[in-house]
Amino acid sequence: MRPSTKLSCGVFIALFCAMMLQAQETETTGETEKKKNRFSIMLGGAAGNFANSEAKFNTIYSNRTISRIYMAGIGTNAFYFIGKYREFSALGKSVVANIAVAGKADWKQKFYSAGLRLHADDHPIYAEVLYVFTRAEESITTKDPVVEELTAKEITENKGIGFTVGIALKIAGPIGIFVEGEYSMMLKKGRNQYGRANPELGGICASAGIQFVL
Amino acid sequence: MKNLFFALATAILLSSCNTKDEPVEIPVAYSSLKLQPEQDSLFLNANNESRQLALIGLIVNTTEKTITNTGMMTDxxxxxxxxxxxxxxVVASKAQWISSNTAVATVTNGLVVGKSxxxxxISARIGNASTKILAVNVRAVDTAPGLSLNPPAAMLIFENSVMVSGIVQQQAVLSVTEPNSGFSNQSVVYGSDGSFGVTVTGLNQGARIITARARHATNxxxxxxxxxxxxxxxxxxxEANGIVGNWLGTTLGKNFNFSISHSIIPTRYDISGKMDIQFEGVGLIRDIDLLGVLNNNGTINAALSKSYQGFTVSGKFSGYFKSAGTGEGEYSAQATKTGWPKVSFNDKWTAVKLP
Known part of the structure; x- marks a missing residue:
């Protein structure tokens, strides 16, 4: 783990702990007594921009699509168990050597996350700690100069952890909007069939969406 | 004892000097061989008349190139x-020269000698590559001289003259005759290798027979x-317009179509069509344009061309028509692209006119 990543994790955990303490204090005040032990269901959807951690990713995949994010949670006014699903795809040009043709690259990735959200009911800021499972599929195509296209495909699965910080604002009744940033990193990369280390599948995803808290 | 030791040491030193590696000649792999001059038959007299043949070999240069395509995690x-x-x-001594009947003709390093x-x-071989058979006809000194005419044996033409060529035995007296044209018993000069070519003119329309005669020099x-x-x-x-229409051509395993039509020049015919060619290492290139003219001497002068995916295909399509309903010939084509080795292909074709 890189020093900057360690520092980011440390800062996030400290922030998360502080918010937990703040939430506990809020729960013990008489003003919020009525909200105590109230269970809520949260549903939401968002659109975001995912950036892979590795700079090489952006040199190959110049045409990234907007990620679609779906989430659902259940919990009290302070803690939620939350699950998220995110799709990400990108198109680009693979690097072809020894022939004067351009390669095509197609990337599809899915993130499945589950974890804990800490969000005091009267506080706009929330934080999440997530277990992240991701599945990435890459197809690269070499266009034969005459008659055919040669396509190779690689599928990799990996798991890791993710941290989210966001701001949620109520608009009317159960409807709210939110903006959040999630940083995810994988625990182990693995290697492809030619022995090349797989890329880091995690990265930063900035997103904005709408949620319903029932 | 000292002398013995000295002699032994000298012998060891000399023997070590002799172990120097001799240059190793890497054999060239020929896929086929051709005799030069390229002819099907040879006439010799039995009085040790000789002819030196040369040899050329076809080398296939194969190159391999590995293409890599690298993605984020896929290779x-x-x-x-x-x-x-x-x-x-090819140096003649590198080949194995073979005579099927050494009592009739011998061959040594390409020198063919008539014996009886x-x-x-006669053929030559290097490894698995060999030449076509050269038919050597050795004649007794006082027999009729040898003579052969180059193909085609029959063809359709659109002008009143035609070239007749072939090989004749040395010292023969050669003449050509076409009885209805006034081209009667015309004397023909031939080269030192016996090859000749003569244009017979003044033909009348219809089917004609041209006869070449090789006469003994003294008898x-x-x-x-x-x-x-x-x-x-x-x-x-x-009658000539019977050739106009659609034709079905056949090559090695693949058919193709072409048509013959009237040219804008009233005395000419055009040929146009399409054909597919399988280039090794490149693949099948479809619908290569075949475009050209039918010369009045009966020969086809057409080109093959196509541009596709950066490749330029070019080639030559030639042949003749034996009648208004059948034709044959050969074609050769090459596919080139910057950064790629040139790839060639050649084959023969036959064709029949469609009803």
Whole structure:
């Protein structure tokens, strides 16, 4: 783990702990007594921009699509168990050597996350700690100069952890909007069939969406 | 004892000097061989008349190139194999020369010598590559001289003259005759290798037979005759226009279509069509344009061309028509692209006119 990543994790955990303490204090005040032990269901959807951690990713995949994010949670006014699903795809040009043709690259990735959200009911800021499972599929195509296209495909699965910080604002009744940033990193990369280390599948995803808290 | 030791040491030193590696000649792999001059038959007298043959070999240069395609986590590697062919001269002594009948003709390093009257087949071989058979006809000194005419044995033409060529035995007296044209018993000069070519003019329309006669130099009663058939029609006559229409061609495993039509020049015919060619290492290139003209001497002069995916295909399509309903010939084409080795292909074709 890189020093900057360690520092980011440390800062996030400290922030998360502080918010937990703040939430506990809020729960013990008489003003919020009525909200105590109230269970809520949260549903939401968002659109975001995912950036892979590795700079090489952006040199190959110049045409990234907007990620679609779906989430659902259940919990009290302070803690939620939350699950998220995110799709990400990108198109680009693979690097072809020894022939004067351009390669095509197609990337599809899915993130499945589950974890804990800490969000005091009267506080706009929330934080999440997530277990992240991701599945990435890459197809690269070499266009034969005459008659055919040669396509190779690689599928990799990996798991890791993710941290989210966001701001949620109520608009009317159960409807709210939110903006959040999630940083995810994988625990182990693995290697492809030619022995090349797989890329880091995690990265930063900035997103904005709408949620319903029932 | 000291002398013995000295002698032994000297011997060891000398023997070590002799272990120096001799240069190793890397054998060239020829895929086929050709005799030069390239002819099917050879006439020799039995009085040790000789002819020196040369040899050229076809070398196939095959190159392989590995293409890599690298993505974020995917690697793909492909090998492209391309071949090019080139003829180069071969030192005659490198080949194994074979005579099927050494009593009739011997061959040593390409030198063919007539020994006695008869027939022998001469060929050369290096490894798995060999030449076509050269038919050697050795004749007794006082027999009719040898004579052969080059193909085609019959063809359709659109002008009143035709070239007749072939090989004749040295010292023969050669003449050509076409009885209806006034081209009667015309004397023909031939080269030192016996090859000749003569244009017979003044033909009348219709089917004609041209006869070449090789007469013994001193005994006129000894002669050999060979004939060539021509069908001559003026362009745009109903008979000549029988060639106009759609044709089905056949090559090695693949059919193709072409048509013959009237040219904007009233005395000419155009040929146009499409054909597919399978280039090794490149793949099948479809619908290569075939475009050209039918010369009045009956030969086809057409080009093959296509641009596709960066490749330029070019080639030559030639042949003749034996009648208004059948034709044959050969074609050769090459596919080139910057950064790629040139790939060539050649084959023969036959064709029939569709109803």
């Amino acid at each position: 793909a590697r492909y090998t492209i194999r391309t071949s090019d062919t080139v003829y180069q001269s 009257a008869g027939y022998a087949q 006129a009663a000894l002669y050999t005759e060979r004939s060539k058939g021509v069908i001559y029609y003026e362009p745009n006559t109903p």
